[in-house]
Amino acid sequence: MSFVKGLKCKECGEEYPKEPLHVCEMCFGPLEAAYKYDEIKESISREIIEKRDHNIWRYKELLPIDKDPTIGLEVGHTPLIRAHNLGKALGVSEIYIKNDAVCFPTLSFKDRVVSVALSKAIEFGFDTAACASTGNLANAVAALTTAGNLKNYIFIPYDLEQAKIIGTTVYGANVIGIKGAYDDVNRLCSEVAGKFGWAFVNINMRPYYAEGSKSLAFEVMEQLGWRTPKHMVIPMASGSLLTKVWKAIKEFEIMGLVKENGTKIYGAQAKGCSPITTALKNKWEIFKPVKPNTIAKSLAIGTPADGFYAMQVMNESGGWGEDATDQEIIDGIKLLASTEGIFTETAGGVTIAVTKKLIEQGVLPKNESIVVCITGNGLKTQEAIVDDISEPHIIDANLEEFEELYETLKD
Numbered sequence: 001m002s003f004v005k006g007l008k009c010k011e012c013g014e015e016y017p018k019e020p021l022h023v024c025e026m027c028f029g030p031l032e033a034a035y036k037y038d039e040i041k042e043s044i045s046r047e048i049i050e051k052r053d054h055n056i057w058r059y060k061e062l063l064p065i066d067k068d069p070t071i072g073l074e075v076g077h078t079p080l081i082r083a084h085n086l087g088k089a090l091g092v093s094e095i096y097i098k099n100d101a102v103c104f105p106t107l108s109f110k111d112r113v114v115s116v117a118l119s120k121a122i123e124f125g126f127d128t129a130a131c132a133s134t135g136n137l138a139n140a141v142a143a144l145t146t147a148g149n150l151k152n153y154i155f156i157p158y159d160l161e162q163a164k165i166i167g168t169t170v171y172g173a174n175v176i177g178i179k180g181a182y183d184d185v186n187r188l189c190s191e192v193a194g195k196f197g198w199a200f201v202n203i204n205m206r207p208y209y210a211e212g213s214k215s216l217a218f219e220v221m222e223q224l225g226w227r228t229p230k231h232m233v234i235p236m237a238s239g240s241l242l243t244k245v246w247k248a249i250k251e252f253e254i255m256g257l258v259k260e261n262g263t264k265i266y267g268a269q270a271k272g273c274s275p276i277t278t279a280l281k282n283k284w285e286i287f288k289p290v291k292p293n294t295i296a297k298s299l300a301i302g303t304p305a306d307g308f309y310a311m312q313v314m315n316e317s318g319g320w321g322e323d324a325t326d327q328e329i330i331d332g333i334k335l336l337a338s339t340e341g342i343f344t345e346t347a348g349g350v351t352i353a354v355t356k357k358l359i360e361q362g363v364l365p366k367n368e369s370i371v372v373c374i375t376g377n378g379l380k381t382q383e384a385i386v387d388d389i390s391e392p393h394i395i396d397a398n399l400e401e402f403e404e405l406y407e408t409l410k411d
């Protein structure tokens with residue numbers, strides 16, 4: 001049984017069958033999965049969902065697959081943490097961390113989107129998957145294709161962080177490092193995708209892939225006791241995650257699973273690659289492509305595919321967007337670590353830094369619920385902070401030496 005109607009153009013509304021397609025033939029707009037919401041509403045309830053296993057597939061009626069999932073059966077259900085210490089540091093009363101830094105199996109929210117894309121690719125009969133990645137997607141595609149017995153070709157900018165490269169090659173993946181930025185990698189991959197009949201998770205499979213991001217917001221709402229937060233802060237690379245969080249909230253409202261709460265959506269970028277927040281702040285209709293220069297490499301997309309729609313969501317929801325400098329990103333990583341004991345990567349540093357800015361600006365109010373989406377793990381971007389954190393105290397294995405040191409450490 002399938003609840004997916006087909007694909008629909010976000011611009012002109014033209015409908016397409018369920019195929020590995022991503023661009024409208026009429027207007028070149030992006031295609032998106034469309035659902036039979038009336039039938040889904042009859043089929044799910046809070047009680048039904050609560051009885052299911054704790055993974056992204058507990059919301060399977062709102063994910064774009066027709067058969068049972070085959071990839072990523074353990075993915076999702078990451079913690080939502082009531083962040084009291086961070087709240088105290090930022091002067092807000094109700095703030096939560098959605099912690100996808102511990103997503104299974106590759107420690108970023110990309111495990112969600114790849115599970116959906118690959119399960120769909122198997123339905124379509126593909127035996128090879130590929131991607132253009134800023135790092136975390138490469139990790140997720142490598143791990144999940146390997147576990148799912150699919151062949152893979154993974155394209156990345158050659159100069160990514162070491163842990164993102166090793167966290168791809170370790171699975172024996174076919175990794176191709178491109179001498180260029182992500183936007184060059186993506187351009188090449190569009191050509192490769194046209195020529196080779198592979199499932200490119202973020203190109204020809206993009207309408208299915210992108211839907212996987214909704215699971216993060218579904219979980220947040222369920223974890224809040226079937227409630228939507230007043231405010232959500234989300235990092236943006238292509239802008240896809242942000243638009244899908246919004247779609248997920250609307251869907252849960254349509255299904256009657258949550259009450260409408262007027263949730264406002266805030267986007268976070270690194271100042272060194274901020275085409276979306278720059279356009280938003282300047283009220284430009286379109287954004288200017290940029291050449292990224294930031295330590296937040298996972299967010300370094302200079303021509304964001306969903307940037308326009310992300311801007312629309314921020315405006316329509318009554319939210320806003322901000323950007324953070326490299327130093328603010330590092331400080332954001334350290335703030336989250338030192339308050340909540342959570343080590344996030346540079347993208348998480350961006351999100352924390354932007355949250356802090358928006359609170360200081362009075363844009364985020366102090367007494368309403370705020371959910372901050374932490375999307376990746378700090379162990380993968382250690383070179384970004386290595387010069388900014390304290391070193392261990394090195395002594396001989398000698399009690400007196402320790403006692404001497406202890407005098408300087410105790411407070």
Ligand SMILES: *Cc1c(COP(=O)(O)O)cnc(C)c1O
Nearest residue numbers: 136237238239240241347375376
């Ligand atoms: C890919 C990525 C994002 C955002 O991705 P979108 O392209 O905007 O959907 C956010 N955080 C991390 C850590 C990522 O790897």
Ligand SMILES: [Zn+2]
Nearest residue numbers: 009012024027
């Ligand atoms: Zn169209």
